[in-house]
Amino acid sequence: MGNIFTLAISAIFINNFVLTRFLGLCPYIGVSKKLDQALGMGMAVIFVMSMASTITWMIHNYLLIPFDLVYLQTIAFILTIATLVQFVEMVIQKMAPSLYKSLGVFLPLITTNCAVLGVSIININESLTFIESILHGIFAGIGFTVVLIIMAGLRERLDKSPVPESMKDLPISFILAGCMALAFLGFAGFNI
Amino acid sequence: MSLIKELTKGFIKENPVFIMALGLCPALAVSNSIENAIGMGGAATFVLLCSNILISLLKNFIPPKIRIPCYIVVIASFVTIVDMTMNAYLPDLHRNLGIFIPLIVVNCVILGRAEAFASRNSVLKSIFDGIGMGIGFTIALVAVAFFRELLGAGQLMGIQIFPNNYQPILVAILAPGAFLTLGLLMGLINLFKKPETD
Amino acid sequence: MTYYIKLGVILFMIAAIASGVLAFVNNFTKPIIEENQRQMEIEARRTVLPQAKTFEYVEDNLPYYRGYDEEGQLVGYTFMAVGAGYSGDIQTMVGLTADYKIFSISVLIQTETPGLGANCTRPEFTNQFSGKEVDELYIDVDSGDIDNITGATITARALTNSVKKASDIIIEQTKDLSDNTKHDYSKDKETV
Numbered sequence: 001m002g003n004i005f006t007l008a009i010s011a012i013f014i015n016n017f018v019l020t021r022f023l024g025l026c027p028y029i030g031v032s033k034k035l036d037q038a039l040g041m042g043m044a045v046i047f048v049m050s051m052a053s054t055i056t057w058m059i060h061n062y063l064l065i066p067f068d069l070v071y072l073q074t075i076a077f078i079l080t081i082a083t084l085v086q087f088v089e090m091v092i093q094k095m096a097p098s099l100y101k102s103l104g105v106f107l108p109l110i111t112t113n114c115a116v117l118g119v120s121i122i123n124i125n126e127s128l129t130f131i132e133s134i135l136h137g138i139f140a141g142i143g144f145t146v147v148l149i150i151m152a153g154l155r156e157r158l159d160k161s162p163v164p165e166s167m168k169d170l171p172i173s174f175i176l177a178g179c180m181a182l183a184f185l186g187f188a189g190f191n192i
Numbered sequence: 193m194s195l196i197k198e199l200t201k202g203f204i205k206e207n208p209v210f211i212m213a214l215g216l217c218p219a220l221a222v223s224n225s226i227e228n229a230i231g232m233g234g235a236a237t238f239v240l241l242c243s244n245i246l247i248s249l250l251k252n253f254i255p256p257k258i259r260i261p262c263y264i265v266v267i268a269s270f271v272t273i274v275d276m277t278m279n280a281y282l283p284d285l286h287r288n289l290g291i292f293i294p295l296i297v298v299n300c301v302i303l304g305r306a307e308a309f310a311s312r313n314s315v316l317k318s319i320f321d322g323i324g325m326g327i328g329f330t331i332a333l334v335a336v337a338f339f340r341e342l343l344g345a346g347q348l349m350g351i352q353i354f355p356n357n358y359q360p361i362l363v364a365i366l367a368p369g370a371f372l373t374l375g376l377l378m379g380l381i382n383l384f385k386k387p388e389t390d
Numbered sequence: 391m392t393y394y395i396k397l398g399v400i401l402f403m404i405a406a407i408a409s410g411v412l413a414f415v416n417n418f419t420k421p422i423i424e425e426n427q428r429q430m431e432i433e434a435r436r437t438v439l440p441q442a443k444t445f446e447y448v449e450d451n452l453p454y455y456r457g458y459d460e461e462g463q464l465v466g467y468t469f470m471a472v473g474a475g476y477s478g479d480i481q482t483m484v485g486l487t488a489d490y491k492i493f494s495i496s497v498l499i500q501t502e503t504p505g506l507g508a509n510c511t512r513p514e515f516t517n518q519f520s521g522k523e524v525d526e527l528y529i530d531v532d533s534g535d536i537d538n539i540t541g542a543t544i545t546a547r548a549l550t551n552s553v554k555k556a557s558d559i560i561i562e563q564t565k566d567l568s569d570n571t572k573h574d575y576s577k578d579k580e581t582v
Binding site for chain 2: 019020021022023024025026029030071072073074075078079082111112113114117118121122125164165166167168170171172173174175177178179181182184185
Binding site: 253255261269272276280344360365 | 396397400401404405408411412415416419420422423426430478499501503505506541
């Protein structure tokens, strides 16, 4: 149990995917203008990341290693993720049309979200077990969602603030992200 | 003439990082030293050039319905080739760039150019576009890395620039410094792009 | 229907060609990568224990090498110490003399922040280990006398602790009877 707690704190705060590992920045900057959009994107990412962690772990350990094809890792993983995203999109569309309405637009974007491929590769690099990989996928997704939502909340307020013309929109968002990263840096010394 | 334009548009005017905000992850993650920035820029430029050429050649052969998976396979193959070659001949750089080499696959700059340019233009144009965008990407990385390495470590390319008693601004080389530097550089470019708004 | 089969065939063809090319490149680069790795370790073993002329591999919980000089006398041990630094594992080759003092260390693999943690490879830091007893291995923050790296306490502590931990294991592993007799035997020869 303690192990799960450690993994959660580590994936959400200490090694936050966006602010510490620099993964998934495109959606972090691109989909953080509105709070409800950020929430939708976050949910979709948590779902896809946990699925991707599960399936890529199995592909790596039951297909690539036994057949000595580890050099095909990148191709195999990215194709798996692309297929998975497509599949999830179809299933959600059929089974839960209302969910599809809120998540649908974000799903295709997730294929090129490097956090998803990133979590799959990190699971393998750090030789996590099957269960740890799934949990790591979920927690990393939660970590992504947390900072995405904070960012969206900040940017909604930013609309009403007097920002210098040349710093509007993207530049000020990066400064904001820098301040958040500074805050998250405080977690770096944690030893658990 | 138009070829030169395809080449140079990526440098500043349509710079993939500063203007289009693509390929942000590597731009921030490996810009902690100029050496890493050049290595990453070179690797991405190579993949971009090769994938642009191949996709432009295959544009009539690939059915539009499955074009994205095909592009991904092409890009992932070149990325894996770069990954293996770099591991064999430049092991130190390979270790420093780490996970960001396989992640070139999902670098939006490359898939973006394949979809928006190479699949619609001739091979020659795609070559120039690929080189130009690659150089633009590298310029952005090196620009961010220049400030981070100079302020955060007092060095450039590992050579001490500031005197030894210079107290480095540590934050510049850590994660927050990446965001702050990129944000300020973007603001600076905006400032010069439209001075009339001042 | 035939249209979809055609799509499948084209995608399959592209994937097959890609795998073929990658298999070819992999065949070509794999031996070089392995050779590099081997050379690096041989090189590091010679630097951390230069008085040894031949090395003998010993399989144990923590595998290590015994180093012998020209006359076949045991002069020390070399082994890898691995510790989790600020951004990934730090792997250090350690040279331990036969009377359990650190001879020298060499940081082989690290991905720490350039200009900060990455300074752990510099001689100003690594030279401090030479001649230390294993029990003395603490950084100044932990009231030892190994000077910290400015701004990179996590790196310095992780590296120092990993060297100490690995050395303790090696001392435990080499303390057994067979090693002692070998050691005494060589001492006898010295006095003769």
